[in-house]
Amino acid sequence: MSTFPTSAKAVIIGGGIVGCSTAYHLAKMGWTDVVLLERKKLTSGTTFHAAGLVGQLRSNANITQLLGYSVDLYNKLEAETGQATGWKMNGGLRLACNEERWTEVKRQATTAHSFGLDMQLLTPSEAKELWPLMTTDDLVGAAYMPTDGQANPSDITLSLAKGARQAGATILEDTKVTQIELEDGVIKGVTxxxxxxxxxxVILCGGQWTRTFAKTVGVNVPLAPMEHQYMVTEQIDGVTSDMPTLRDPDRLTYYKEEVGGLVMGGYEPNPIPxxxxxxxxxxxxTLLDSNFDHFEQLVELALGRVPALxxxxxxxxxxxPESFTPDGNFIIGEAPELKNFFVGAGFNAYGIAAGGGAGMALAEWVAKG
Ligand SMILES: Cc1cc2nc3c(=O)[nH]c(=O)nc-3n(C[C@H](O)[C@H](O)[C@H](O)COP(=O)(O)OP(=O)(O)OC[C@H]3O[C@@H](n4cnc5c(N)ncnc54)[C@H](O)[C@@H]3O)c2cc1C
Known part of the structure; x- marks a missing residue:
């Protein structure tokens, strides 16, 4: 049996996708004296129940670049670690149903192209060729990113953890951090x-637990857990495994193929904390109880797009539950209130897409300042 470590250059708290990605990147940068501590099992927080869509397009150009890095990493991770990731680069469609959205999409295309990302603007009939099950009468156009895809969230996290271990990091499960020890306001270690x-x-990647835990050392991390739902259907005629993921922001919904059926999720305008x-x-x-009444508003919007549902x-x-932040962007970097205390949390339902890039950025922040 290996002995419990008594010191480390850095301790990562939390074994979801963000903590494991940070451990992976730190170890790859030569920081092998890194310990990741997970209070239960890897992925057992929010990561295990994500739908697994990996899209790259956001309105913030820097975040789009980080998401592009995730895709590059997910493309090679399975071959590198030998651990399956479920990664499939089946492309992603984003629909525009009004002129304002179409203008936004065209702006995003300009940004994407400036990073060398392939993004194509499609007519409604071209979009339908890629996703025959959808209605297109209300579409102005669509954006298509051939390099978007989907992954198995738990597998991709375990693959990052395996890569981190292979590069020299230590990962311990069933090890809850109960306290961060400070002396005259300086981090001394973790109990x-x-x-x-x-x-x-210390790098806190504690998902929805982050806010309360950070508060114990005077650090404010403004995030709130909210309920987030998606439904999984039985097989549907016409659903193929190479269908792109689909985002329909004007109908607040998203879709991906799963075992010949569809996963359909979305964002209610009246979310439940x-x-x-x-x-x-x-x-x-742990999952929360299904709330069919609350989800019905999204089903109604989805039926208009995918009548086969x-x-x-x-x-x-x-x-x-998933952590959401006031501005919809994740919280990452060194806390202004405490030197050497880093945070990566609040991923607003795109932590699988962001995990690779956010872990890289956080590791660089820790190692290089
Ligand atoms: C229904 C649903 C669908 C989603 N679909 C998608 C999707 O399609 N695409 C996408 O990109 N994202 C999606 N997401 C979002 C994604 O799942 C999250 O953003 C991501 O998993 C967050 O990862 P994390 O590492 O920050 O948090 P977590 O996975 O919650 O990891 C934090 C870990 O910290 C541990 N921890 C906390 N406190 C301590 C402590 N004191 N000591 C030790 N360990 C501790 C916890 O046990 C936990 O394992 C979805 C989320 C939900 C809820």
């Missing part, structure tokens, strides 16, 4: 359920 680890730098008074103890590998059997309505 865990299994003992103390001396370290100079979760765990306002604190996350219950023992919350791991009307008769599709529903396997499951997945409801999981």
């Amino acid at each position: 865990t359920e299994k003992g103390f680890i001396e370290c100079e730098k 979760w765990a306002v008074d604190g996350i219950p103890k023992g919350f791991h590998y 009307e008769t599709a059997g529903i396997k499951q309505l997945v409801n999981g």
Whole structure:
């Protein structure tokens, strides 16, 4: 049995996709004296129940670049680590149903092209050729990113963890960090359920637990867990495994193929906050109760786009908590309130897409300032 580490150059708290990606990148940069601590099992927080769409287009150019880095990494990760990722580069479609959205999409195309990303502007009938199940009468146009795709969120995280271990990082499960130890306002180490680890730098990738935990050392991380749902259908005639992912922002919904059926999720305009008074103890590998009444508004919007959903059997309505932030962007970098304390959290339902790039950026921040 390996011995519990008593010191490390840096400790990462949290074994979701963001913590594992940060460990992977730090180890690859030669920081092998890094310990990642996960209170339960890797992926058991929010990561395990993500739908797994990996899109690159955002209105913020820097974030689009980070997402592009994720795709480059996911393309090679399985071959490098030997651990399957479920990564499939089936492309991504983004629909525009009014002139304002179309203007936004065209601007995004200009940004994408400036980074060398391939993004094509399609007519409604060209979009329908790629996604025959959808109606297009309300479409002005669509954007197509051939390099978008989808992944298995747990597998891709375990692949990052394997790559991190192969490069020399230590990853410990069932090891909750109970406290960050400070002396005269300087980080001295972390206390865990299994003992103390001396370290100079702490990187908190604690998902929805981040806000409360950061507060214990005076750091404010403005994020709030909200319920987020997607439904999984039985097989549908005409759904093929090479169909691109589909985003329909004017109908607040997204889609991907899964085992011959569709995953359809979305963003209700009246989202439901979760765990306002604190996350219950023992919350791991846990889903929330399906809320069909609340999801119905999205189903209505989706039926207008994909009429085949009307008769599709529903396997499951997945409801999981996800961290959202006031401006819809994730929170990353060194905390202004505490030197050597870094945060990567608040991924607003695109942490799988962002995980590769955010872990790289965070690792560079930690290692190079
Ligand atoms: C229903 C749903 C669908 C989604 N679909 C998509 C999608 O299609 N595409 C996409 O890109 N994103 C999607 N997301 C978002 C994505 O799942 C998240 O953004 C991502 O998983 C967040 O990863 P994380 O590492 O920040 O957090 P987590 O996965 O929650 O990891 C944080 C970890 O920290 C651990 N931890 C907390 N406190 C401590 C402590 N004190 N000591 C030790 N460990 C601790 C927790 O146990 C947890 O494992 C979806 C989310 C939901 C809810």
